Amino acid sequence: MVYAISLSAAELDEIDWQLQLDQFMGKTMGSSMRSRDLSPQVTLVFARTRPTSGTADPTYRLRWLGVVKRPKGRRVATRDALIRVEPLWRSPAPLELATVAASLSQEDASDLTLMLSSEVAVLPDELGQRLLAALRKQGPRFAELLDRLTIVADEAPFDSSRVEDRSWQEQYDSTRLALSIGEFPLAPLSAWRRPSSPHDTYLAGLIPEPTEQSLIEHDAAYSIPGPRLLQPWDGPDFRCDIHVFEHDGRRIEVANVNATPVEGRLGSDLIYYHEATQSFVMVQYKRLPPVERWIYVDDRLRRQLDRLEAVAQIGRPAHAPHDWRLGSDPCFLKLAYWPEDGRADPGGPAAGMYLPLSYVRLLLQDDCTRGPNGGRRLGYDYADRHLINSQFIELVKHGLAGTVGTSREELLALGTERALEGYSVTIATELGDGRHPGELVRERQRRAHSRTAGKRQTKKPTRARKRPQGPLIEGQLSWDLDLDERGFVD
Template sequence: MAYIIILAKEDEKELHGKLTIRQSFTWNIPGRSRRNFDEIGPNLTLIFVADDGQKLPIGNKSDMEKVSLAWVGAILSGIHQKSTSLDYRARIKLVRKVSRPVSLADLARVLRKHEERALQVAAMEPSGIYPLAKDMARATLGAVRYLRPEMNELLDFLEVAVNSDSLDLVSPEDQFWREERDAMRTVLRIGQFSTALAGVWRRPTDRDAPYLAGLIRDPTEAALMEHDTRFFDGWAGGKYPQGRCDIQVFTDGARRLEIANVNATPIEGRLGTDLIYYHHGTHSFTLVQYKKLGQAGRPMYVGPNDRLHVQIDRLEAVNMKSRAPDAARDWRLSSDHCFIKLAHWTEEDSAGDAAPTNGLILPVTYIRLLLRDSATATRGEGRNLGYEQVERYLTNSQFIELVQDGFIGSVGVDVETLRNIVDERVEQGQGTLVAIEASDETPSERRRRNHSRSA
């Protein structure tokens, strides 16, 4: 199935920032039109724009000459009802501009008669959004590919986005890939890049490969995932001979986010996944190590000889890499910049759900106290860490905002020290996703961007 959205020229002008910068927007679906959306899964979206002065919905064939395919995108999750009305809303993501628009009339000319009529019916929908049945969607996309062969790579990319491989909770490689995908979603959200890009993915043939090995590159210049890197030069070419390192670079023109995903240990010997985010302008990094809550959110049991105790020792040694602040911009809420996330994985796996998974994000020094606290005690010598035992913890949104504003993170750590830390973590058997964000923003400019709702 695919969706057709038809915008008036005024709509396109109003949505300009969302279409070009955020590359996502929300479209309203009146409750009366909901019956047309029986299949509500992820689907590719064709976005048409009417000429200036053209009234919508279109009423005849001549109007089809004045409505052209100008954008494409994807609906990656279900259509949701608004909480305050009977209407519904669809979130269109990964919006990309069509370099050579093609009119509805031109598309209709290469379709069969009944397909042409179905396309006209879709264009006449008063709500401006209409779902095409599977066969009709296939015919329409085939017509677009025929008339605009240069769009084939982009349409392939979007079709992968709406049909990304899912991950289960059973196989070890899927569990590590879940953690690495969650880490990628988190750093993209910290950097305010599109988190939908983390879900355009195909399962790698090598089960020991990093998550980034299966990521499909965006073919457009707007997203600009480049091959060249600045901070990770040499990493992909034999830096870790026992494994592999995959690198992606994102830029919005003013800022760069380089992400390296390193797996140098086979699945059977890997201890876990680390997320390391480094902000180059402030020489500050934050590390999150992933742990797994039990099924249905049951607490994680920590025995007296559990390897978590050794891992906490190692994270506290990483904490010591930070210096004391000597300027106001270096002040932090805590000297902690290493955390453990007790992730609450669920059976459902939606590649289109761009939010990081829920869980408890805990500073390592706080975990030290929790492991001695009566609230975590069990009948034996072990301890339980979970929602019922831990009264206070950071949520994803709280953690991300604190990192964005520089309230948590190390002080005075250069890139060479960061590389040494990554090497240590990899040698200890950790899979690592490390991201470095670089820009010329001042702290005040960074804060304004992080807290601005406008594009």
């Protein structure tokens, strides 16, 4: 089954900049159009152009291709549902529907044209498959992109009963968190195959985008720019995979590093490093059970907190205005929660509580974290306040949390030490462009103050700004209303 979305060319031109930036779109449809097949569906987005003559039929051009992972959508009105097309890729080349229809029977071409007269159409299985086959005949770039979309649609959810899946899920989430902080699209993470070995990293299974040349194959010597002698991950104990993400002239390098078998790992860390300001934050993951949503504070967790205290000492005091931070906490616990349904992808980092280390210390000295038998607990019912994804991301984006003056050598040494201690480590480095550091700080602030970070380098319509009246852009909803993990506006 294939979804077909048809919007006017003017509407798509109006929101083109946002689709390029977000790489997803949302579209409302009537409940009668909702698919009975709940498996992910390949989606084609056409631009509709009406000729000047009122008697001629409109023409259609393929603009975007994507996947609707939850065809049932989300109810937004009594009889409407919102579907989310994500990831979303631009058509490899301009392609008129008439060109594709030439490979179809006359009956199929007529049926397809009729169905595109509605903004959303669910094509019958056989017609949808024949349409995709016709698209593949348009050249290798179309075939390669359709192969990628098929992989995305067929992706199996993580199985929380398997220890390797839990490790991959945490590395996946830490990578999504890093990209969210840097305002990089998440779509490149959508095509993934289960690695051959359970001891591999999440990035070992990531499939590069068809036009991307930045995948660095399993070689730690190219992890973070610098002399080779700074690279500590050449030994037989290390498993390291690196991926370079680029967007709007900016670059972030993400490395997954393991040094122990998956069964012996203590958890997952994210170390996010902003090169221009020599600042990092560290997030240590703790999984919340899907029902209780709290964890015991045992001796091992207390020892881990002690280690985080030592990590927090890296860096130096602020000596310039751009070095100022809200506090001295560069280390956070993320008590992360994943629904039992592995397909319930939130579209961003997993829900969870971000707790600064100093706040955790205070919590563990207060009666609010005492359980019925006197033990200590951390979770939703044991902390009156916590940061959610959007709040934590904003703090880091604005440079209000993190170390000051941390060198690359210190960063790599910390990542190596954490991996050897038994953690699965994700190191994400947002790279500067070589300009004066002050300019980079100001540029980061301008980007952080507006969600339109990449628009300066993206062509925008010259007409007066107004909210598009056609498709509902879901990103506007998700940034205007920030729901916490229990469904309440925070």
